[in-house]
Amino acid sequence: MSSTEIVNQTTSSEALNSPFVQELVRQIRAQDSYGFYRSWSDELILKPYIVSKQAKRQISVEGDVEPATKGRIMSFYRAIAAQIEQKTGLLSQVVIDLSHEGFGWVLVFSGRLLLVTRTLRDAQRFGFDSLEKLADEGNKLTQKGIELAEKYTEVAKL
């Protein structure tokens, strides 16, 4: 095993155990009404979120976004909403507006305040290079949302 691989593994395990990724796992398991994932490891459950650049190119952006992909996007942003909720006590909602061509918006909000605003493009290819990238993106959006909620609490409570 090369030293690079060891480094990657360490970082990957840190990412896996980060609060955001653990929240994402909880969100996915919470949707699992039939216990389909019960015996699956966290890594296995998260696997569909890791899509290499090469793999992305092979996913067609023609036609509708598949329900499974839409579900993955939803869980990702619900995990952000849940993290913001835990830190600020503000209830928040996730709204996804996806056109049939994979373009659209994701919004997370509390009261009248938008905590996350993202445009989606080629949502059929939603995914991250690595677990670290997934964790970084989730943490970044969560932090930004918390900052906004703390700065504009009045608007978030409307």
Next chain:
Amino acid sequence: MSSTEIVNQTTSSEALNSPFVQELVRQIRAQDSYGFYRSWSDELILKPYIVSKQAKRQISVEGDVEPATKGRIMSFYRAIAAQIEQKTGLLSQVVIDLSHEGFGWVLVFSGRLLLVTRTLRDAQRFGFDSLEKLADEGNKLTQKGIELAEKYTEVAKL
């Protein structure tokens, strides 16, 4: 013609000429790339927005919201967004998240500020009792949006 009918007609003509309803007509005509409505009167274009309680009951809420209905919802909220834009100078976006069962959200926002937040229920039955009701609802939401934009301009400019 009874006096009641005359009264209704007067109010209806006021509603038709109200700035909100005229903006709605502009929004619908702007979507009309093929000139299908070119020779139609404003009243005729607005007719699908007027759905009596009885007519609503006859619209099934099973299955998807029809594209035409979704288009009508979009134009209604775009007209609100356009009116707010004209009064405040803030660019705003309309986002509609409709589940396949006719439930969902409509959000109109500028920057990080939500100007309109509405939950939709039985969106298949979207419509108003009368042109006056349509004008009232549109004006009410526009006014509320403008008040918010004026009070929280900083958030709307983020």
